[in-house]
Amino acid sequence: MNWQSLADKVLKGVNISREEALAIVKSADGELVDLLHAAFRIREATHGRDVYVHVLRNARSGACPEDCSFCSQSSEYNTGIPEYPMQSVEELVAGATEAHGTGAARYCMVTATRGPSKRDLDVVCEAVKQIKEMYPKLELCTSLGLLTEAKAQRLAEAGVDRYNHNLETSERCFSDMVSTHGYNDRVGTIEAVHKAGMEACCGGIMGMGEELVDQVDLALALRDLEVESIPVNFLDPRPGTPMGENERLTPHQCLKTLAMFRFVNPTRDIRVAGGREANLGEMQSLALYPANSIFTDGYLTTGGQRATEDRKLIEDAGFRVLMEVS
Numbered sequence: 422m423n424w425q426s427l428a429d430k431v432l433k434g435v436n437i438s439r440e441e442a443l444a445i446v447k448s449a450d451g452e453l454v455d456l457l458h459a460a461f462r463i464r465e466a467t468h469g470r471d472v473y474v475h476v477l478r479n480a481r482s483g484a485c486p487e488d489c490s491f492c493s494q495s496s497e498y499n500t501g502i503p504e505y506p507m508q509s510v511e512e513l514v515a516g517a518t519e520a521h522g523t524g525a526a527r528y529c530m531v532t533a534t535r536g537p538s539k540r541d542l543d544v545v546c547e548a549v550k551q552i553k554e555m556y557p558k559l560e561l562c563t564s565l566g567l568l569t570e571a572k573a574q575r576l577a578e579a580g581v582d583r584y585n586h587n588l589e590t591s592e593r594c595f596s597d598m599v600s601t602h603g604y605n606d607r608v609g610t611i612e613a614v615h616k617a618g619m620e621a622c623c624g625g626i627m628g629m630g631e632e633l634v635d636q637v638d639l640a641l642a643l644r645d646l647e648v649e650s651i652p653v654n655f656l657d658p659r660p661g662t663p664m665g666e667n668e669r670l671t672p673h674q675c676l677k678t679l680a681m682f683r684f685v686n687p688t689r690d691i692r693v694a695g696g697r698e699a700n701l702g703e704m705q706s707l708a709l710y711p712a713n714s715i716f717t718d719g720y721l722t723t724g725g726q727r728a729t730e731d732r733k734l735i736e737d738a739g740f741r742v743l744m745e746v747s
Contacts, residue, residue, distance in 0.1 A: 424452070424459035431463050431687050436644070442637045445681040450673045460680035460711040467688045471743040472735045473714035474728070475527040475562075475692065476520035479721045480545070481507045485533035487566075487601045489589070491629055493659035493722045494533035500661035502722045507532065507541055513548035514555070521556050523718065523728035524742055528552070529562035529585060529622075531721060535602070537565040537572060546579035553580045562622055567602065568610045573617035583650060584614040585622035588642060591635035598629060611646055620649040624694065627678050628656035628670045636678055640685040651689050653682055653712070655696035657723060669696075672704040676711070683711035695720045706738040 422444050431437060448456055483504030485494045493500040508516075513530055520528040530545060537545070542565075549561055563576060564585035576584065588607050589595065595604040614621045623646065625639045643651055655675050658667045670678075682691050693701075693708040694716055701708055708715075715735075719725040726734070735742055 422448070424456045425462075427684065428459040428462045431684055432466055437684050439637060439641060442640060442681050442685050443634055445684060446633045446636055446674075446677050448677060453673055453676060456680050457676060457707060457710045460683045463683055463687045464691075464711055464713055468690075468713040470740045471713065472709060472740045473526045473690065473692075473743050474524060474731065474735075475529060475714060475716050476516075476523060476525040476718055476728075477716055477720060478508075478513065478516040478520075478528065478530045479533075480513060480530045481505065481532040481534065481541075482722070483533055486535055487599065489599045490663040491589075491598065491626055491656060491659070492533075493662055495662070498661045498663070500659055500722075507544055510544055510548045510551065513544070514551050517548075517552040517556060517559060517561075521559055524732070525559070525717070525728075526743055527560040527562055527583070529564060529583075531564040531585070532566065533721075534566045536567040536569075541565060542572060542575055546575060549576075549579045549581055564622075567606055568613050570613045570616060573610075573613040573619065577617040577619050581619055583620040583622050584610075585650075585652070586610045586614070587624050587626070587652065587654075588639060589625045590629060590631050591638040592642065593638065594629075594631050594635050608646070611648065615647075621646070622650040622652060622690075623648040624650075624652035624654065624692070626654040626656050626695070627675070628667060628696070628700070629664060630667065637681065637685075640682050643689075644686050649690060650692065650714075651682060651686055652692040652694035652716075653679055654694045655700040657696040657699040659722070669700050672701045672707075675700050676704065676707055679708055679711040690714055692716065695723075698725055706734055709735065709738055709740050
């Protein structure tokens with residue numbers, strides 16, 4: 422397939438087909454440079470050379486009642502991660518101060534849970550109000566599990582800009598990954614987020630044993646849901662989980678997958694997310710050709726590159742850290 426011609430099609434506003442998207446992730450390694458150039462043309466047209474930097478805060482760790490097979494925070498698995506209850510308002514605000522100091526454009530507070538309790542919402546909403554007073558230009562994201570419309574509305578009224586709740590994989594594969602809730606529960610949360618007026622951050626994890634067509638179907642589902650932000654995670658297998666022995670994806674496959682997400686969702690915020698360092702290694706900077714945002718300073722239960730290292734990575738590759746969301 423001619424990747425430049427396919428990019429021309431996308432730049433004219435035409436959605437690519439399922440078959441074309443599948444051709445991207447199935448392409449030969451020898452085509453990678455041309456594919457990345459084509460993806461970059463789309464990325465540059467929609468996002469320039471800007472890179473948004475996001476910082477995560479694990480606001481409550483472990484003891485989650487859900488049985489997601491990839492997750493070290495599930496109470497079903499013995500993974501040895503630190504466990505602690507919901508952090509205080511003061512701790513969450515302090516985390517925002519740290520994120521602001523790194524030059525982050527967004528700060529995301531995450532809890533390991535099926536869904537937020539009233540107390541969780543009280544804490545998060547108060548923290549959000551205080552953070553917005555201190556740093557009005559810092560975008561705030563929360564990830565608290567499944568939401569009802571009423572809970573989504575409360576978060577929106579407190580000042581949350583964006584809510585994260587990943588589909589994780591295709592509808593076909595979902596029940597193989599999680600049994601304690603369904604794919605449609607996650608879709609319902611994204612719909613509640615949009616109804617409340619927040620942006621939706623929704624993506625998935627690659628490398629969980631899915632087929633390439635499942636990656637494509639996830640990208641298409643996210644296009645249909647019109648989510649604003651798509652974190653593309655690459656499994657960094659966690660010892661003690663059912664996926665603890667999975668092999669990591671190759672850097673070439675990760676880059677093809679990122680390119681496919683850019684072709685399918687050309688105008689959206691595409692983030693190279695969890696597992697970036699472990700799966701891409703020395704090829705991390707190439708992820709910025711299709712992706713326009715990253716997480717820095719680590720993930721929920723695993724470490725990552727420091728903000729100073731990531732800033733150098735971004736600038737050395739010819740991109741620019743965007744410190745404020747326009």
